[in-house]
Amino acid sequence: xxxxxxxxxxxxxxxxxxxxxxxxxxxxxxxxxxxxxxxxxxxxxxxxxxxxxxxxxxxxxxxxxxxxxxxxxxxxxxxxxxxxxxxxxxxxxxxxxxxxxxxxxxxxxxxxxxxxxxxxxxxxxxxxxxxxxxxxxxxxxxxxxxxxxxxxxxxxxxxxxxxxxxxxxxxxxxxxxxxxxxxxxxxxxxxxxxxxxxxxxxxxxxxxxxxxxxxxxxxxxxxxxxxxxxxxxxxxxxxxxxxxxxxxxxxxxxxxxxxxxxxxxxxxxxxxxxxxxxxxxxxxxxxxxxxxxxxxxxxxxxxxxxxxxxxxxxxxxxxxxxxxxxxxxxxxxxxxxxxxxxxxxxxxxxxxxxxxxxxxxxxxxxxxxxxxxxxxxxxxxxxxxxxxxxxxxxxxxxxxxxxxxxxxxxxxxxxxxxxxxxxxxxxxxxxxxxxxxxxxxxxxxxxxxxxxxxxxxxxxxxxxxxxxxxxxxxxxxxxxxxxxxxxxxxxxxxxx
Amino acid sequence: xxxxxxxxxxxxxxxxxxxxxxxxxxxxxxxxxxxxxxxxxxxxxxxxxxxxxxxxxxxxxxxxxxxxxxxxxxxxxxxxxxxxxxxxxxxxxxxxxxxxxxxxxxxxxxxxxxxxxxxxxxxxxxxxxxxxxxxxxxxxxxxxxxxxxxxxxxxxxxxxxxxxxxxxxxxxxxxxxxxxxxxxxxxxxxxxxxxxxxxxxxxxxxxxxxxxxxxxxxxxxxxxxxxxxxxxxxxxxxxxxxxxxxxxxxxxxxxxxxxxxxxxxxxxxxxxxxxxxxxxxxxxxxxxxxxxxxxxxxxxxxxxxxxxxxxxxxxxxxxxxxxxxxxxxxxxxxxxxxxxxxxxxxxxxxxxxxxxxxxxxxxxxxxxxxxxxxxxxxxxxxxxxxxxxxxxxxxxxxxxxxxxxxxxxxxxxxxxxxxxxxxxxxxxxxxxxxxxxxxxxxxxxxxxxxxxxxxxxxxxxxxxxxxxxxxxxxxxxxxxxxxxxxxxxxxxxxxx
Numbered sequence: 001x002x003x004x005x006x007x008x009x010x011x012x013x014x015x016x017x018x019x020x021x022x023x024x025x026x027x028x029x030x031x032x033x034x035x036x037x038x039x040x041x042x043x044x045x046x047x048x049x050x051x052x053x054x055x056x057x058x059x060x061x062x063x064x065x066x067x068x069x070x071x072x073x074x075x076x077x078x079x080x081x082x083x084x085x086x087x088x089x090x091x092x093x094x095x096x097x098x099x100x101x102x103x104x105x106x107x108x109x110x111x112x113x114x115x116x117x118x119x120x121x122x123x124x125x126x127x128x129x130x131x132x133x134x135x136x137x138x139x140x141x142x143x144x145x146x147x148x149x150x151x152x153x154x155x156x157x158x159x160x161x162x163x164x165x166x167x168x169x170x171x172x173x174x175x176x177x178x179x180x181x182x183x184x185x186x187x188x189x190x191x192x193x194x195x196x197x198x199x200x201x202x203x204x205x206x207x208x209x210x211x212x213x214x215x216x217x218x219x220x221x222x223x224x225x226x227x228x229x230x231x232x233x234x235x236x237x238x239x240x241x242x243x244x245x246x247x248x249x250x251x252x253x254x255x256x257x258x259x260x261x262x263x264x265x266x267x268x269x270x271x272x273x274x275x276x277x278x279x280x281x282x283x284x285x286x287x288x289x290x291x292x293x294x295x296x297x298x299x300x301x302x303x304x305x306x307x308x309x310x311x312x313x314x315x316x317x318x319x320x321x322x323x324x325x326x327x328x329x330x331x332x333x334x335x336x337x338x339x340x341x342x343x344x345x346x347x348x349x350x351x352x353x354x355x356x357x358x359x360x361x362x363x364x365x366x367x368x369x370x371x372x373x374x375x376x377x378x379x380x381x382x383x384x385x386x387x388x389x390x391x392x393x394x395x396x397x398x399x400x401x402x403x404x405x406x407x408x409x410x411x412x413x414x415x416x417x418x419x420x421x422x423x424x425x426x427x428x429x430x431x432x433x434x435x436x437x438x439x440x441x442x443x444x445x446x447x448x449x450x451x452x453x454x455x456x457x458x459x460x461x462x463x464x465x466x467x468x469x470x471x472x473x474x475x476x477x478x479x480x481x482x483x484x485x486x487x488x489x490x491x492x493x494x495x496x
Numbered sequence: 497x498x499x500x501x502x503x504x505x506x507x508x509x510x511x512x513x514x515x516x517x518x519x520x521x522x523x524x525x526x527x528x529x530x531x532x533x534x535x536x537x538x539x540x541x542x543x544x545x546x547x548x549x550x551x552x553x554x555x556x557x558x559x560x561x562x563x564x565x566x567x568x569x570x571x572x573x574x575x576x577x578x579x580x581x582x583x584x585x586x587x588x589x590x591x592x593x594x595x596x597x598x599x600x601x602x603x604x605x606x607x608x609x610x611x612x613x614x615x616x617x618x619x620x621x622x623x624x625x626x627x628x629x630x631x632x633x634x635x636x637x638x639x640x641x642x643x644x645x646x647x648x649x650x651x652x653x654x655x656x657x658x659x660x661x662x663x664x665x666x667x668x669x670x671x672x673x674x675x676x677x678x679x680x681x682x683x684x685x686x687x688x689x690x691x692x693x694x695x696x697x698x699x700x701x702x703x704x705x706x707x708x709x710x711x712x713x714x715x716x717x718x719x720x721x722x723x724x725x726x727x728x729x730x731x732x733x734x735x736x737x738x739x740x741x742x743x744x745x746x747x748x749x750x751x752x753x754x755x756x757x758x759x760x761x762x763x764x765x766x767x768x769x770x771x772x773x774x775x776x777x778x779x780x781x782x783x784x785x786x787x788x789x790x791x792x793x794x795x796x797x798x799x800x801x802x803x804x805x806x807x808x809x810x811x812x813x814x815x816x817x818x819x820x821x822x823x824x825x826x827x828x829x830x831x832x833x834x835x836x837x838x839x840x841x842x843x844x845x846x847x848x849x850x851x852x853x854x855x856x857x858x859x860x861x862x863x864x865x866x867x868x869x870x871x872x873x874x875x876x877x878x879x880x881x882x883x884x885x886x887x888x889x890x891x892x893x894x895x896x897x898x899x900x901x902x903x904x905x906x907x908x909x910x911x912x913x914x915x916x917x918x919x920x921x922x923x924x925x926x927x928x929x930x931x932x933x934x935x936x937x938x939x940x941x942x943x944x945x946x947x948x949x950x951x952x953x954x955x956x957x958x959x960x961x962x963x964x965x966x967x968x969x970x971x972x973x974x975x976x977x978x979x980x981x982x983x984x985x986x987x988x989x990x991x992x
Contacts, residue, residue: 032919054814058814061815066820067803067806307563311561319557319567320550320553324563326563331829333827355562426528
């Protein structure tokens with residue numbers, strides 16, 4: 001890639017300027033079409049320090065409506081980064097439909113720098129490369145237009161530019177330690193950039209532009225962008241084809257096979273509740289200090305007892321260290337972005353616990369059954385979700401998923417009870433009755449979900465909840481066990 | 497306040513527990529009522545280190561639905577704080593309707609600590625106290641329930657607790673440098689807390705609870721909270737009365753008096769545009785290094801040329817250092833919070849520029865005229881907005897407000913042009929025509945707005961835009977002048 005890069009030839013200035021002018025006019029015209037077609041565009045701009053990334057962006061956007069794009073630069077990112085997964089700053093910054101964002105350096109610079117500074121291991125680097133490939137593909141499959149540019153200058157040119165910046169009092173602050181380090185280790189970086197680009201070139205290809213000739217680079221970038229948008233406007237929003245990657249799966253029973261008879265005595269319940277909650281409180285403390293993030297996912301039938309179950313888990317926790325996110329139908333600004341965005345933005349910081357009351361699995365349940373997304377969309381989601389969850393557990397998160405299960409008769413009894421008890425009436429709506437009519441379709445969808453997404457790193461647990469007390473104790477035991485294991489593993493990683 | 501605090505007497509344990517149990521049950525019942533009444537609740541919990549704030553929160557929420565509340569603790573806040581106004585972390589964390597949040601330490605601890613550590617001057621302290629009073633009143637007037645609690649322990653008790661925590665390997669990490677410093681300077685802190693509480697007691701009163709007796713404090717806090725909610729449920733959502741504070745105002749002409757004839761020649765326009773944009777680019781650099789935040793507000797008639805004007809200002813800026821926020825009608829999650837929330841969350845970081853394309857002045861224009869808020873609401877807003885803007889300029893922001901002005905005939909001509917030009921048709925909607933019919937009412941509202949909110953620190957500028965080019969140059973000149981002044985003043989502050 002970079003090693004074989006051929007410098008661009010000098011071009012006739014006036015012709016070049018005319019070309020740029022025309023491309024800009026074209027881009028201006030595309031603005032409104034993109035808005036109408038609701039297409040989101042993400043431009044990743046990587047490259048050498050002092051290669052001119054900032055001015056390249058300026059050259060591209062020079063005349064377009066500033067309400068139409070955003071620029072996200074690393075200056076805005078670093079402070080939170082270490083408390084969140086690697087891709088968090090980028091995944092939370094993706095544009096909404098009809099808008100365009102520029103990432104002025106993104107996942108490549110971050111991965112390469114941290115590898116060369118030995119902040120992350122080679123294994124972690126590989127995981128990050130995999131995450132990047134997954135992330136880019138998911139965006140593309142969700143209809144995003146992605147353009148990846150690397151702005152290249154050679155070692156000599158970089159030296160000249162850094163020197164010129166450093167010698168001028170007004171610009172010397174622009175040269176930072178990382179830039180000087182990069183220049184000193186130019187060859188190492190060259191190899192590392194090349195390796196990264198080769199590793200991430202298959203799904204969305206890289207484009208290397210010549211930073212030595214500013215105008216040529218601007219023209220080439222505009223051409224790429226305008227071409228990409230034209231193609232998308234012509235073909236319409238892309239929807240990716242489903243495909244299955246092999247994840248190590250845990251075999252799950254079908255819902256119909258689950259024995260819902262287990263119960264617990266009141267006495268045993270009280271004793272166990274007390275013991276487990278006490279233990280959970282202790283573990284929360286350890287989790288916090290060891291900075292282990294914890295994500296608990298609750299799904300289940302209406303009236304299965306999700307709320308009460310969540311309450312028993314949340315109750316012993318230090319309220320400063322956890323959040324519960326009730327997930328309702330997405331709001332307009334959420335619908336306008338890839339479907340996992342509203343979960344990325346709700347992730348816990350390291351050391352915190354967050355509980356999702358309903359989750360991203362809405363994609364393969366309600367959105368599938370109500371037609372809120374296309375068949376390709378929900379079929380693709382199993383794999384996408386497995387990838388997303390692996391990114392979370394790679395980050396170090398404990399991720400547990402509960403299906404709170406009851407049978408249809410129990411649901412009916414609870415619905416009737418709610419309907420007939422004035423204080424509970426708010427808990428039951430027409431929608432609940434409508435959903436109940438679709439029990440068989442939901443059951444099929446749940447079975448498929450359990451089968452395809454119970455991975456070893458993020459397993460599903462079916463919680464038998466005809467007896468709610470039994471269900472609470474079962475969930476608590478699973479949480480306690482998982483946190484104990486995580487603390488133990490973490491201890492080994494730190495000292496062993 | 498604290499100096500006169502009388503310790504609570506020991507109470508009979510069983511009666512106390514029974515009381516707590518009853519209050520909790522009451523609070524559980526209130527959850528759903530609060531949700532239905534869409535009332536937001538904010539509980540500010542301040543107090544000594546090791547006074548037991550965390551466990552007090554736990555005692556209060558012990559049985560309520562965790563989806564119903566959130567706890568915001570200072571652990572989550574500090575890292576961004578210094579790049580935003582003092583109240584930013586709290587103003588962006590206010591609950592949505594029907595929800596409850598706890599601030600585990602908030603604006604009081606922050607103001608007191610920074611004053612005693614001499615990080616902020618006495619003058620800045622006073623400004624912060626004023627901001628706090630304004631902020632609390634605005635929340636109350638907007639229908640928020642506020643409860644302010646200080647959890648008190650005496651010096652001896654604090655010593656015992658800190659010692660006990662420090663001696664235990666599992667808890668010593670809980671005691672940090674600030675805690676030890678606070679203990680060493682117990683008397684200074686006592687005086688400072690007292691002063692702060694006296695300064696902020698008039699609008700929303702403080703309640704001092706006895707941290708020495710955990711159960712008593714829990715009972716008292718629950719009683720206060722339950723009482724507050726009951727009262728609000730009975731009386732309905734509170735709406736504050738409008739009142740006027742005297743702000744130093746700049747006299748503005750009425751719109752009808754504005755001479756709209758000024759124009760600029762094409763030649764002069766090109767020359768000036770080039771000169772001003774070049775200067776603006778230089779200034780953006782300085783602004784960035786000096787960390788001066790800049791906020792530009794655009795309001796104006798439909799088709800007055802806001803978009804093109806904004807583009808000429810944004811064009812020369814480094815795209816990594818500015819954002820344009822187009823403000824449309826609020827989304828559901830925005831409507832569910834105080835009306836300024838969606839602007840707080842969009843403020844620039846220090847050193848950054850943000851441009852609002854329409855602003856918080858929607859309150860006294862479209863919301864007023866379309867009845868989207870009550871008369872009291874919009875009448876109160878002039879003062880609230882002046883306060884909000886003073887908080888921003890106190891923080892150091894340059895805040896400029898442009899009214900892009902045209903006459904009714906010019907609007908009609910531009911509307912017709914849009915209607916008759918295929919590429920421009922998307923720019924004109926039925927709503928624009930409807931709004932046009934209300935020109936006289938809007939003119940009255942704009943006149944009142946200009947009269948009441950053109951403060952010395954955040955002035956309005958009427959930009960005559962019958963000639964759009966003239967308008968662009970005028971706006972650019974104002975921006976350039978204001979940034980030059982700000983850099984100059986900042987220079988004096990730093991070195992003079």
